[in-house]
Amino acid sequence: MNRNEYLHAAAEVSFLEKEIAKAGLSKLTIMSLKSRIQRTKSLLEEHSENSYQPAKVTLTYRGSPVWGTQGVLAEFGASATEAFSEAVAMIAASISGTLKDKGRIPKRSSNQLLITGAALGSFGFQLEEAPAERQLDLEGTTPVSQAIDLIAELLEATTKSDEELSEPVSRLADRAITAVADFLGKLSSYEASCSLITRTKKFQFVDSEQVRRSKERLSLDNIKETIEAFTGEFIGALPDKRTFEFKTADGHVIYGSIKRDVPNPNTINQHLYRSFKITVNAKRIGNSKPRYILQALPWGQAD
Known part of the structure; x- marks a missing residue:
């Protein structure tokens, strides 16, 4: 059982406990709900390592x-x-x-x-x-x-x-x-x-x-930060990880993260392979390659 499955099981117990508290249930339904609650609680106890623990x-x-x-x-x-x-x-x-x-x-x-x-x-x-x-x-x-x-x-x-x-x-x-x-x-x-x-x-x-x-x-003197613009098309995004891939007009593919206050990053996957101009923040440490951060979604700015 992974963490997501653990959370789902915990939510199921909460739902079943609310159901069993409702009036008018038959004895058979109550017995069935109690059995499911007990089974799920036992499963949660077996995988308690997936419960939240303070860092x-x-x-x-x-x-x-x-x-x-x-x-x-x-x-x-x-x-x-x-x-x-x-x-x-x-x-x-x-x-x-x-x-x-x-x-x-x-x-x-x-x-x-x-x-x-x-x-x-x-x-x-x-x-x-x-x-x-x-x-x-x-x-x-x-x-x-x-x-x-x-x-x-x-x-x-x-x-x-x-x-x-x-x-x-x-x-x-x-x-x-x-x-x-x-x-x-x-x-x-x-x-x-x-x-x-x-x-x-x-x-x-x-x-x-x-x-x-x-x-x-x-030192911030060692961290170079610039604002850069690219024209091209999105070729993919991972909303949960808040990352994106963008192919520029000259065929170069850049990867980057999506700024935390940018809402609904999943909408990128609804606008793939269409021409947009994006603005990114580029950070460099010394002589490293830039790391890009998408500042905003460009919908409405299509060329």
């Missing part, structure tokens, strides 16, 4: 603020962990498409992290997504869960090529990237490094010098 991350520190086996400077531990939490909240808002260049972080109270314990065998913390009313996506994840995985992916990518770094960077607003750079800046100012362990990833900086270089690579 978790273990964040540990190394370097000058860590005093041997005795402890870590409280001032550093508090400020660095706060900066990490801020970066996760920024990324969560960016993923949701609600992060603006200035102002409060949207849904900050829903994107909090709790310190649930000390990291065993090292100096750091076990962090967990705070309980909140939240909307899961089709895969049963939340913006915080995605943000934790993405920050781990981003930090690792800062130690790799421009091409590899450009992929996670292209999925984030500048303000979220700056928040991650600020976290790295906090580490660097104390000559510290860190490691992250999530459910899906494990990453560790070699030393504080590598942290410093990673911070520089996330």
